Amino acid sequence: MSARRQPIEYGEASSEVRAVYDDIMATRKTDWVNNFWKVLAHDPPTLERIWANVKQVMGPGALDSLTKELLYLAVSASNGCPYCIASHGAAARRNGMTEAQYSELLAIVGLANETNCLATAFGVPIDPQFL
Amino acid sequence: MSARRQPIEYGEASSEVRAVYDDIMATRKTDWVNNFWKVLAHDPPTLERIWANVKQVMGPGALDSLTKELLYLAVSASNGCPYCIASHGAAARRNGMTEAQYSELLAIVGLANETNCLATAFGVPIDPQFL
Amino acid sequence: MSARRQPIEYGEASSEVRAVYDDIMATRKTDWVNNFWKVLAHDPPTLERIWANVKQVMGPGALDSLTKELLYLAVSASNGCPYCIASHGAAARRNGMTEAQYSELLAIVGLANETNCLATAFGVPIDPQFL
Amino acid sequence: MSARRQPIEYGEASSEVRAVYDDIMATRKTDWVNNFWKVLAHDPPTLERIWANVKQVMGPGALDSLTKELLYLAVSASNGCPYCIASHGAAARRNGMTEAQYSELLAIVGLANETNCLATAFGVPIDPQFL
Amino acid sequence: MSARRQPIEYGEASSEVRAVYDDIMATRKTDWVNNFWKVLAHDPPTLERIWANVKQVMGPGALDSLTKELLYLAVSASNGCPYCIASHGAAARRNGMTEAQYSELLAIVGLANETNCLATAFGVPIDPQFL
């Protein structure tokens, strides 16, 4: 038994798992489910829980859909998660992200990592104007 | 001599450093400079370099100013840099970020850290649709 | 000369390195040594030092062997180290970890990364009850 | 308005927020709520969502309560989140963690950070036995 | 359009991009440009900006070239960036790093990750002698 879990396809999934897959496809108006969910499907309570979280957090709210996907993509790029960069990059493009916007997003992510590091390393005191 | 460098105030700064402070205030239309720059001022070439980077990256482009500040804030929150959360939180608010938007931003940052971690830990294979 | 060091097999190892390999196999009651040690073997003092650390820390103590391996695996999953997830996942299974336990472990690791991020980003003040 | 949100006490909370506080206290059999939840309370949907996650993940399952708290504490220590170390350290002690166990836990966390770093830096190839 | 950008070769690059490639080769006295720059070339302002930063920071100064490359390599190894370990490992070797020095560097990186983690987890108070 390996540490790496194989994706569970729709045809081999339990009805409990299929219900989540169906909700993912209906919510996203797509006809397929990406591997992240198919891997989580080895543990149905986690699959249901994480999907409920994503559905709530990424659903309609005070920020528009594109901005939400840009934020998710920026954090994923900062954390260096190749899978999440690929999946949320695709989602951001579906929501209208242009290549020029992606370039600027990555420039911000890179620069923030530099200045976050410097501010923390120096222990810069927070200005009273920011409190 | 301590590892922590004290902020250098305008009145005690060299003309080289004052020129950067002046450009920061002119660019931002403010009458003060925050501590991050005053700490970097111990090393004028770095002060000039980092400011030139921030000015270019955060200036007008394909993403609007609010979105840029939201992205910077999201990465800073994800990295847990208290100074940058405070300074870019203030900048985002100046650019119109509401409390409801800040709440959603943090919800995305928290959730992305969870799913980035899971996707990496599982080594989820990237779907061909994302390539 | 590449930055990536090739594993040094038992047959090509010095007697100094073989002595560590022998102790690893005797301690673990296995007849093979995994690549982590074979890569460290390019630097015998580091090989000996790291093995001595692992042997001491993971040996008998106040926590049972399974709990120790679960903790090692959880930190490795949180840090996103594929090699360590694979090797300590195997070790945890040898010590009795079930697939259901592994699922719960990963759920905790993912959730902790979310709440750690939120607590740090918010700068939540530590309750006096916890001090 | 500061980036740092103040804890919302029970007496000043909405009924929606109080319902979560009540469930936290009932589930944990305590008569107080810690600051993490009081800070999340500025955003009730997130408060409810994160609490539902913690309740599900940390509830009865394949791992016993002490092991779950040890894992949460280990990840929090690895991530360097002072608030979570304090809160989950307290929870682990309530579940029976001894000082000797805490010492061993931290030794594992520290060592895992060293070996995770080395395995990743070296790009150690995963042994076929682990696949 | 994929999230992963393909390297842009000299022959297909714009004159703006070629000017940066030419400066990289002239500065480094080499006849080729590595993929990092060829990928950044999709966004010429970022290519120019990052190169200007690297040229300034890694140029002659108070630290000699080998020490600078060792520091870059150590941070890259600590962050687990395979590309940067490979490229700065090669640069350090060109500047004279021996295999024995590389072994010691990695031993320091690994140990620092362990003790950084322990110091942060314990919240060790900074000694007045260090302030």
Added chain:
Amino acid sequence: MSARRQPIEYGEASSEVRAVYDDIMATRKTDWVNNFWKVLAHDPPTLERIWANVKQVMGPGALDSLTKELLYLAVSASNGCPYCIASHGAAARRNGMTEAQYSELLAIVGLANETNCLATAFGVPIDPQFL
């Protein structure tokens, strides 16, 4: 009992702990021990083990003492560990680090964090010349 352990002073330490304190002072030719060790002293086997590691790794070898301390400091700054920045910053200064060198070190650390992030986010393919 708090998660934060108080430093154990020489006068209240066991003979086992005092032996380590004595060796630290003799090795470093100082007449005091810093808090990191006094906090580890709650767990004597870990105190002895970590000190043995530091003594071996930071002792004479292929890299000179100043370079070793610069590397330790750079990794600590990159990881944002305030205690380790303070303690290894002091050690580096004792070994001759100038303020100009410290400025350059931090510039490298900041820039490496930016480019490590970009290289990982882009998944830049490693050039065959580096393999």
